[in-house]
Amino acid sequence: MVSGNRNISTSEATLLSRSGTLARTETTAFQNDTTRRLQLKSVLFQQKLDWYTAKMAIKTSIPPAVLVCAIQSDSWINHFKTNAYLAPIISSCVLPALPRAMLIKHNARLTFAIVLAYCWALLAGWCGVQARQHTTNNVNDLNAYNSSAEAVVAIFLIFFIWSSCTLKSAFPDWGLQCTIAGILAVAVLPGIARAPNTKQVIDQTNIILEAFLVGQAVGLVNALILFPQSCRDVLKKDMGACLDGLAGVTRTQRKCMQAILSRTITGTREMNGNPCANQLEIALQHFVSEVSKTRQSSEYAAREISWGVFDHSQLEDISSLLLDLIPPASGLISVADMLQLSTAAGYNLSNDACGINRPSETDNDSSYDDDWQHLESAMHQHSQKMTEAILEGIEHAKVRLELIKGRSLFSRSRVRKVDVEHRAVAVNPGEAGFLESYRDVFEKGRVLDEESEAISNKKLLDCYIQHRPQVGNLSEYTSEMHSNTLRYFLFLHSQTLLSSLGKELLNLLTFVDDCYSRPKRLLIPPFLHPNYWVKRFVHLGGIQQEGTSQDAEKQTNVELGPAFYSPKNPDHLPPSNLVETIGDYIRKIPSIFRSDHAAFGLRVVCAIMTIDTGFFGHYLPYCFPWLALLDHPPFFY
Known part of the structure; x- marks a missing residue:
């Protein structure tokens, strides 16, 4: 009986443990399902509708859908026969998502490649017909299979495929055009190799050419009419992104300087672990990439007919002004790296020297430290003012670019005059007179106190030199003094770079304000003017020689011997x-x-x-x- 009770109690315990395990498993599964549902809801709530992608998807899908429906008609089938499917394929190669100038350039190249492949196909078909006629004795056998004609056309096809692949590898920008030209050659040449005469060669080639051109025309018209895009709008977006990148560099540099001033360095010479240095480098790379994108967008924007302010010469000026901002911005990251290294080195040396008694420490050292701390805080405050001015200047440029869009067609902007009495009042970005207050920040500064009178940069530099860290006797020159001296020169160099960046930005702001004060006008690309083609193709060598002769008269004449005028190896001469x-x-x-x-x-x-x-x-x-x-x-x- 005891053993029986033991067996019953054991089975009951087993059942209870299994039921508990099942209950825990169901609870865990329920919790996992709840967590997944919450994650799915959070992901769905975070999703935003991208209208640009939706519009481009609709714009790209319309031409192939229309042509697929069109090729089902009997008239289309009777004309194009089995080549009707080529039109929808080519309509999707128009790249309708490109802006207007890029779209026209791409399709001009595509048309050129198609026409070139068409001419090559005609030449191959004519050579195949000649081979067929020379190798056939009976006129009735011209329609029969002829291996000579097939071989000649195959050689033309192989050479064209080799040429298209070579050009595609050498010039990646022409990759899609070379591919389409190869598709046309593959579609045309096998058929015309069996053509008995030139008339059939031309007819078969024309049918495939018409299919290509119809598909391209439908796609191009759809791209120009439905949801059109302008390179001018792309340029404005890129300029805004470029200014945002410059603002990101400035803000990140300000964070680095604050971290250095507060001495929040880890005390190591490794810079990879410092987030400030990494963020500043990333921000600088982003800014440089945005400047390159803006330069490329300006080249395409100058090729469009538009109603605006910036013509092709002004767009080139904007690109050069943005490019001038890169050198001082690049110098800021080097200064920040050196400052962080000097701070880390100073910490390491000071920590190593904690247990050493320095007999040279007197009351003069405490006064020296106080002077250096006041000077360092003053230099940091002046750098902060320049940083804030640069950020406000960026906002001013962005406001001016946004106001250009909202002006009326024939109205000239009215700039409100600012009196001299009101110039002392802070002027917000986008208002008239902002450039005066912006210019004052980089032309004047304060010495060591906010209540002191503003002085010029030259006097401010003299004050910095007078209050610089004193070296004194080299035998009493400690590691902390060395670190302070190094920090002083790096802070001074940082101010120089900020001043240079602010002045380069001032040139951009002046140019933007000047353009803002002008009325809009019809902007025509330079290549549509007759003078452009006259200077490009009718620029005779005599005119160049006259210009070079006039320049040569201003220089010293050098007599050359007869060996120069009759060289034995002329490869080095143009x-x-x-x-x-x-x-x-x-x-x-x-x-x-x-x-x-x-x-x-x-x-x-x-x-x-x-x-x-x-x-x-x-x-x-x-x-x-x-x-x-x-x-x-x-x-x-």
Whole structure:
């Protein structure tokens, strides 16, 4: 009985443990499901609708959908036959998401590539017809299979594929255009290789060309009409992002200087662990990338016909002014790195010298420390003022760029005059007279007290030199004095860089204010003016020689011997006439065939020929069954 009770109690305990385990498992599963649901809800609530992506998706999907519906009609099928599918494919290669100037440039290149491939196909078809006629004795056999014509057209096809792949590798910007040209060649050449005469070659080539051009035209019209984009708007966005990047660099540099002044360095020489240095470097890289994007956008914006203020010369000035901001901004990160290293080195040396008695410490040392602390705080305050002024200047430029959009078409902006009495009052960014207050920050400063009178930068520098850390006797020169001296020069250099950055930004602000005061006008790209083409193509060499002769008269004349005028090896001299220019281009042809890009095209051609040979050997018995009756069939049979 005891053993039986023990068995019953054991089974009950097992059941209870299993039920508890199941209950815990269900509770854990329920908690996991609840957590997943909450995570899914939070992710869904954080999602925002990207209208730009939605518009571009609609814009890109309309032309292929319209053409797919159009090719179902009988008239389209009767005209294009089996080549109708090419139109929807080409309509999606228009790249409708590009801005207007980039879109037109891309499609001009695409049209040029298509026309070039069309001309090559006509040449290949004509050569194939000539080979067919010269290898056929009977006129009735012209429609039969002719291996000579097939071989000639295949050579043209292989050479064109090699050329397109080589150009695609050498010029990545032409990659899509070269691909489309190769598609046209592949679609045209196999068909015209079986054409018995030139008329059929032209007809078959024209049908495929029309399919390509119809698809491109439909896609281009859709891209220009539906949700159009202007490179001017892209330029304004890039300029705003560039100014935001400069503001990010300035704010991050201010954080670094505050951390250095408060001596929050870890005391190590490794800079990878310091977040301030990493953030400043990241902000600088972002600013430099935004400047490069702005320069590229300005080149395309100058090619558009628009109604605005900035013409092509002013856009070039803006690009150069933004580029001038990079050197002083790049110097700030170097100064911050050196300041942090000097602070870390000073901490390490001071910690090492804690247990050493310094007999040279007197009351003069305490006064020396007080003077240096006052000077360091004064320099830091002046740097903070310059930083705040730079940030306000950035906001002023952004406000001016936004106000340009809101002006009426024919109104000239009215700039409110600011009296001299009111210049002392703080002027907000975007108001008239802001440049005066901005200029005063970088032309004047205060010595060691906010209540003192503002003085010029030259007198301020003299004051900094007078209150600089004193070296004294070299035998009493401690590690802390060395660190303070190094910090003094680095703080001074940081102020110099901030002043340089502020002055470069002042040039940009002056230019933006000048453009803001002008009325809008019709801006025509320079290449639409006749003078542009006259200067580009009708710029005779005599005019250049006259200009060079006038410049040469101002310089010292140097007599050269007869060996210079009749050299034995003229490769180092530039071409002087048309024949030598043509000779230079002819000498460059072998280098093209030896390049890596040509090797890439050759590898593509060899891969295509290998695949074609394999398919030819696989399907040959079905096309020519009489080969099996031969005593010695071919090796590929």
